[in-house]
Amino acid sequence: xxxxxxxxxxITGSPMEVERKRQILHDVLEALESGGKSQAEATLTRTxxxxxxxxxxxxxxxxxLL
Amino acid sequence: xxxxIAELTVKGFRGFMGEKSFKFENPAVLLLxxxxxxxxxxxxxxxxxxxxxxxxxKETDIRERVNWEVAxxxxxxxxxxxxxxxxxxxxxxQIRRTLKQKSRRNAMLEELEFRAPSGSNVVGAEAQAQxxxxxxxxxxxxxxxTVYQHQEVIRSVLTQEPxxxxxxxxxxxxxxxxxxxxxxxxxxxxxAWQKLVIEALTDLQNEVKQALQxxxxxxxxxxxxxxxxxxxxxxxSPEGVLRLTSxxxxxxxxxxxxxxxxxxxxxxxxxxxxxxxxxxxxxxDIGRLRAEVPEARQQNDLFSQRGAFQNALIKWTNAKRAKDxxxxxxxxxxxxxxxxxxxxxxxxxxxxxxxSAEGQRDSASxxxxxxxxxxxxxxxxxxxxxxxxxxxxxxxxxDLLAHLQQEWESNIKAQIAEFQKSIDIAKNEEQSxxxxxxxxxxxxxxxxxxxxxxxxxxxxxxxxxxxxLGEQDDPVAILTARTGEIDDQLARLKDxxxxxxxxxxxxxxxxxxxxxxxxxxxxxxxxxxxxxxxxSPEYKELDTLRDSIAQxxxxxxxxxxxxxAASNDEAKTKIGEAGKAIDQFFRKMAAHPVAxxxxxxxxxxxxxGLNSYELKGPDGKDLVxxxxxxxxxxxxxxxxxxxxxxSDESSAFGFIMLDDPxxxxxxxxxRRLAEVLxxxxxxxxxxxxxxxxxxxxxLLQAKIMKAKTxxxxxxxxxxxxxxxxxx
Numbered sequence: 001x002x003x004x005x006x007x008x009x010x011i012t013g014s015p016m017e018v019e020r021k022r023q024i025l026h027d028v029l030e031a032l033e034s035g036g037k038s039q040a041e042a043t044l045t046r047t048x049x050x051x052x053x054x055x056x057x058x059x060x061x062x063x064x065l066l
Numbered sequence: 067x068x069x070x071i072a073e074l075t076v077k078g079f080r081g082f083m084g085e086k087s088f089k090f091e092n093p094a095v096l097l098l099x100x101x102x103x104x105x106x107x108x109x110x111x112x113x114x115x116x117x118x119x120x121x122x123x124k125e126t127d128i129r130e131r132v133n134w135e136v137a138x139x140x141x142x143x144x145x146x147x148x149x150x151x152x153x154x155x156x157x158x159x160q161i162r163r164t165l166k167q168k169s170r171r172n173a174m175l176e177e178l179e180f181r182a183p184s185g186s187n188v189v190g191a192e193a194q195a196q197x198x199x200x201x202x203x204x205x206x207x208x209x210x211x212t213v214y215q216h217q218e219v220i221r222s223v224l225t226q227e228p229x230x231x232x233x234x235x236x237x238x239x240x241x242x243x244x245x246x247x248x249x250x251x252x253x254x255x256x257x258a259w260q261k262l263v264i265e266a267l268t269d270l271q272n273e274v275k276q277a278l279q280x281x282x283x284x285x286x287x288x289x290x291x292x293x294x295x296x297x298x299x300x301x302x303s304p305e306g307v308l309r310l311t312s313x314x315x316x317x318x319x320x321x322x323x324x325x326x327x328x329x330x331x332x333x334x335x336x337x338x339x340x341x342x343x344x345x346x347x348x349x350x351d352i353g354r355l356r357a358e359v360p361e362a363r364q365q366n367d368l369f370s371q372r373g374a375f376q377n378a379l380i381k382w383t384n385a386k387r388a389k390d391x392x393x394x395x396x397x398x399x400x401x402x403x404x405x406x407x408x409x410x411x412x413x414x415x416x417x418x419x420x421x422s423a424e425g426q427r428d429s430a431s432x433x434x435x436x437x438x439x440x441x442x443x444x445x446x447x448x449x450x451x452x453x454x455x456x457x458x459x460x461x462x463x464x465d466l467l468a469h470l471q472q473e474w475e476s477n478i479k480a481q482i483a484e485f486q487k488s489i490d491i492a493k494n495e496e497q498s499x500x501x502x503x504x505x506x507x508x509x510x511x512x513x514x515x516x517x518x519x520x521x522x523x524x525x526x527x528x529x530x531x532x533x534x535l536g537e538q539d540d541p542v543a544i545l546t547a548r549t550g551e552i553d554d555q556l557a558r559l560k561d562x563x564x565x566x567x568x569x570x571x572x573x574x575x576x577x578x579x580x581x582x583x584x585x586x587x588x589x590x591x592x593x594x595x596x597x598x599x600x601x602s603p604e605y606k607e608l609d610t611l612r613d614s615i616a617q618x619x620x621x622x623x624x625x626x627x628x629x630x631a632a633s634n635d636e637a638k639t640k641i642g643e644a645g646k647a648i649d650q651f652f653r654k655m656a657a658h659p660v661a662x663x664x665x666x667x668x669x670x671x672x673x674x675g676l677n678s679y680e681l682k683g684p685d686g687k688d689l690v691x692x693x694x695x696x697x698x699x700x701x702x703x704x705x706x707x708x709x710x711x712x713s714d715e716s717s718a719f720g721f722i723m724l725d726d727p728x729x730x731x732x733x734x735x736x737r738r739l740a741e742v743l744x745x746x747x748x749x750x751x752x753x754x755x756x757x758x759x760x761x762x763x764x765l766l767q768a769k770i771m772k773a774k775t776x777x778x779x780x781x782x783x784x785x786x787x788x789x790x791x792x793x
Binding site for chain 2: 002003006007009010011013020021025028032033035036037040047051052054059063
């Protein structure tokens with residue numbers, strides 16, 4: 001049994017939650033296999049940065065309305 | 067039957083140059099020889115042929131594999147070719163992996179070839195797929211944990227530092243990926259980031275709320291302010307602004323009509339939002355009307371006239387004073403030095419005196435010349451004194467020279483000096499009279515100018531009052547009387563004008579009402595805008611975003627817990643399966659008087675959740691503090707051998723490879739290691755052992771009961787690579 005499957009078996013929650021966590025796991029593991037820990041970290045950081053952009057855009061739009 | 071190695075051919079790989087072949091015909095293969103002769107390169111070649119690039123780099127968890135050179139650096143161009151023949155119950159499989167550079171500019175190209183017992187030969191992805199199937203999808207890490215014991219992995223277990231030892235045992239168990247995954251999640255700093263983002267979003271929401279509160283406060287204050295203005299509540303609306311503004315325009319129009327003035331064309335207000343610009347226009351027109359009402363104009367004219375009179379009065383007063391002062395100065399001067407005729411008489415008198423004195427002086431000078439000439443002549447001829455008649459006085463003198471000299475000294479010289487003195491005095495007097503004449507002229511001129519200026523101002527005053535003034539008139543009295551008349555007229559105008567201005571003031575007061583309502587409406591507008599922001603999709607998205615961030619962070623945290631749990635479970639499973647074998651191998655190898663039993667337990671660290679290993683003795687106490695480096699090495703080998711033998715049934719590989727396993731081991735440890743390896747060999751189809759240790763070599767030869775193929779590595783040089791012989 002592969003690593004991904006072993007971890008997946010321990011993921012709990014509603015089907016939607018499980019699917020979300022599985023997707024994160026898949027992305028991070030793929031990065032880990034291709035470029036090690038730094039790549040896995042970068043995958044999570046990218047999600048952070050993408051969220052940061054959304055936040056900045058929203059904040060800027062609301063400030064304009066103010 | 068699991069796989070065993072039948073043959074290995076190596077060319078251009080790490081320490082190898084030209085092609086070298088090894089036939090592994092027996093179930094035990096020993097690679098003997100000193101360090102740096104090619105033994106490790108031989109084992110590495112087997113590993114690289116099976117896993118290629120997976121053996122290289124940081125991800126292997128083996129430090130020496132970072133920047134690991136696969137190709138022999140003395141071969142140019144690189145030409146790596148490794149062939150591995152694996153034997154199973156199906157027959158022989160041949161795997162060939164090459165690494166070549168097609169041209170100097172090209173990167174290195176790795177290629178895989180796979181030949182099945184059936185004779186089918188495939189390359190590339192298909193070869194990789196068939197190889198993967200053959201080795202039952204074993205990864206490089208599985209291989210490291212259960213087939214090929216690396217020195218570095220063993221060395222890591224020897225550390226006394228729990229954190230590093232836990233990491234090393236994880237690596238030995240093939241669980242590093244879990245640890246790296248947890249490390250990557252921790253390094254991403256997600257909870258701290260979430261805190262910052264949520265703070266930013268909360269701050270913004272608070273800012274919006276505060277802005278709304280502020281606006282509502284302003285609005286309330288404005289409403290209270292309006293209550294005191296008498297504007298009915300019904301007018302506190304856009305319609306109220308239109309109605310009241312229309313009323314203002316009507317008032318203004320009526321005023322203009324009554325005053326006989328024309329109102330600027332002002333369009334009626336269509337929306338309260340246009341009030342500001344209309345207000346500017348109305349205020350400008352009110353200002354214009356204030357200035358243009360007849361009373362105001364008249365008042366302006368009177369003020370202007372009054373100003374002109376006052377200016378004329380000032381100018382007249384100044385000019386009059388200037389003229390009087392000039393006359394006074396002339397008068398005062400003439401009292402002192404006389405008038406012009408007196409001065410002229412003085413001048414003529416002095417000139418006459420000068421003329422007379424100069425005549426006398428010149429006459430005396432002529433006589434002086436004659437005397438001096440006579441004296442000079444008499445002195446030249448040097449005659450004895452003779453009586454002669456003086457040519458000047460006609461008196462006979464016994465000594466004419468002496469007579470002339472006396473005449474010169476006592477009369478002529480003094481006379482000339484006296485005349486000259488009189489001339490000088492007269493000339494000084496003449497100069498004084500001339501200066502007085504000039505001063506008098508100057509004062510007369512100043513007086514004349516002042517009189518002309520006074521005439522000019524008189525003409526100006528005449529023009530200002532519209533009446534020709536003569537010298538007999540008193541402009542001061544006339545101007546003062548006229549100013550008084552204007553003041554009377556202004557006093558009469560003041561009341562009439564005040565009534566008009568009062569009407570315009572009333573219009574301005576009316577105009578302030580719609581202005582106040584407009585301010586109220588603008589505040590309502592601003593409040594609605596903020597309320598609109600709170601209802602906007604963007605604002606609602608803030609909450610959605612906050613929720614989705616929280617969800618993602620929670621997902622990642624839960625995932626991390628799942629990784630920890632999976633890692634811990636797998637560690638427990640592996641240790642559980644291999645525990646008995648590990649204990650058995652350790653007891654045999656260490657033969658420790660106290661540590662005669664080892665229990666390898668794993669728990670999840672209470673703080674980090676990572677696997678934490680405890681090596682306990684029979685008394686349940688931690689064994690590590692009483693173990694020597696040799697015991698720890700024996701323990702590390704026991705873990706590796708325990709895992710290798712416990713995975714017999716599931717593993718694709720029927721062989722294990724140990725590279726220099728006797729580090730830190732004493733003679734007794736080595737002897738018992740050889741015995742343990744013999745036991746392992748009985749359970750494995752093949753043992754491949756490499757050692758530089760002569761003592762272990764002899765023990766392996768003696769203790770391993772299986773048939774052996776022994777290769778002795780004797781030399782290595784850069785041109786030929788390793789030199790070895792099969793014993």
